[in-house]
Amino acid sequence: GAVVSQHPSWVICKSGTSVKIECRSLDFQATTMFWYRQFPKQSLMLMATSNEGSKATYEQGVEKDKFLINHASLTLSTLTVTSAHPEDSSFYICSARSRGGLAVYEQYFGPGTRLTVT
């Protein structure tokens, strides 16, 4: 299957700072990327959907000014957690859907980024 990478794989930051997480589709063009968040022992929660060149669509309850998503190219999306607080500590997972892919299984997941805010 296609490969999605995330960078960094883990990050520790201080409260009040901002953190950027990158998501790249390595061998395919991703017209749509998704960002999920997962707290310990819980399921994945969809945060937002982004289409290349368009503004992201955020799920209800997700603050768009706090979680900035940029999908500037067909292979890169970034999630910036602004003014991070300890409650933002979580496992962030991105997913990418390939251009022309219409079936759900053509959605590929990255390995995740563990964010710890101290």
Place this chain on the structure above:
Amino acid sequence: DAKTTQPPSMDCAEGRAANLPCNHSTISGNEYVYWYRQIHSQGPQYIIHGLKNNETNEMASLIITEDRKSSTLILPHATLRDTAVYYCIVRVAILREGAQKLVFGQGTRLTINP
């Protein structure tokens, strides 16, 4: 999308078949059943999907009941590396632009014991 119900946890002995059930009693005719799994601290991995016929690939088999209200994922010879959370998701197969969400339930935490 139809909702799914899965047992929160299951255990299976290494080398035996692991059978993971999923109920989706409100599934509609154009909805497929998909299975993903998530090994600890990794991203989800696609396993298999099906509409109404049983499906098999190199990872698993999917058995869907005739009324399509439930299904079972079968890992024929479970290994320790199959320990993971398994998610059963019901979705339409062809995604319209703008209707692209993949929503995860709580899944089943499968533990393979040596």
